[in-house]
Amino acid sequence: MKRLVFLFAFLFAANTWAVTLPKTPYIIALGIAQDGGYPHMGCQKSCCKMAWSNAKLQKHVVSLALVDPVNKKWWLFEATPDIKQQLQHFKLQTNSTYPYLPEGIFITHAHIGHYTGLMEFGREVMSTKALKVYVLPKLKVFLEENGPWSQLVKLNNINIIELTADQPLTIANNTVTAFTVPHRDEFSETAGFKINTPTKKYLFIPDINKWSKWDKNIIAEVKNVDVAMVDATFYSNTELANRAIAEVPHPFVTETTDLFKNEAAEVKRKLYFIHFNHTNPLLWSAQAQQALQAQGFNLVKQDQIFY
Incomplete structure (x- = not known):
């Protein structure tokens, strides 16, 4: 299997990115945090304290950009509360090319x-x-029948396109x-996505209850893919002090790594954890990050480019 190349870009004072962007389709991680972002509203504990005073430590809610430099088009995965910052960030990172x-x-x-x-x-x-919005059937109905989203449909701000599960959609x-x-699934079903470019296959599952x-x-x-970005909301079952963690089921990172512990190294390194809750040490602890990587696994970094 061809070795994957990952780019990390750094924004300079002139608002240009010191990186040569790929010439084949690629993915940018525009956000890596759980729904509440990082730091998390109301959290003054050690996990978030430093991030409140240091913008460089802050992370956006999970989102991906699929970029096609051949056709000069791009697509967004997830419309997060941080979308304003993420679209501006994308513009800067791609040097206003798109x-x-x-x-x-x-x-x-x-x-x-x-x-x-x-x-x-x-x-x-x-x-x-x-603006095209691609969703599964129950989410389509939810957006069409509930305000304020229904107004977006009524005014033709968005054009909802219904996806069929397990049926590939060709875009460029x-x-x-x-x-x-x-x-x-209180309001809609939950989707994951397989994203196939001419050169790579990706799996994106930011939310799931348990693998079993x-x-x-x-x-x-x-x-069956080259990169699998999977739910890492919680590292273990000890993270929520004020509520039952069973109320918000997710596969713990420790459960996922246990599932894959006997797999070959080339399988383990396909796993990239994403969608970190603010309590998850993989979001803010270098020691935890290094320990995960020592086991052969990876985690998605904000602004990371995959191609």
């Missing part, structure tokens, strides 16, 4: 960190025209396939 708005937005589900950024496209802010020279995963609840085998799914 349109400010994406060709379309793919959304996994109706939890606040994944779809509420759509409000920025209404008449109060961008007042966009027929790439394909995106939505599939369902078990999660807290899914009707697919996560190890087999990871083996």
Whole structure:
């Protein structure tokens, strides 16, 4: 398997990025945190304390950009509460090479960190025209029948396109396939995405209850891609002091690494953890990050480029 190359870009005072961008389709991680972002609202504990006073430590809510330099188009995955900063950040990171708005937005589900950024496209802010929003059927109905999202539909700010689970959608020279995963589906089903470019295959599952609840085998799914970005909301079951962690089920990082501990090194290194809660030490502890990497696994860094 070809070795993956990952770029890390650093913003200089002149607002230019000191990196040569790929000439084939690539993915940028525009955010890596759980729905509440980092630092987390109301948290004054050690996990967030430094980030309140140091903007360099702050992280956006989980989001990806699929960039096609051949067709000069790009697509956004997740419409987060940080979408304003993320779109501006994308513009800077790509040196204003692409349109400010994406060709379309793919959304996994109706939890606040994944779809509420759509409000920025209404008449109060961008007042966009027929911006494509790709969702599974229940989420489509939710957006169409509940305000304020229904107004976006009524005013044609967004054009909702219904996806069919497990059916690939071709966008330029790439394909995106939505599939369902078990999660807290209060308002919609929950999707994951397979993103295939001409050169790489990606798996994106930011939210899922437990791997054992899914009707697919996560190890087999990871083996079939080059990069798998998977739910790392919580590192272990000891993180929430003021509520029952069972109320917000996710696979603990320790559970996922245990599942893969006997797999070959080339399988382990495909795993990239993402969607970190502010309590997860992988978000802020160099020691925890190094320990994970010593086991052969990886974690997504904000602004990381995959191609």
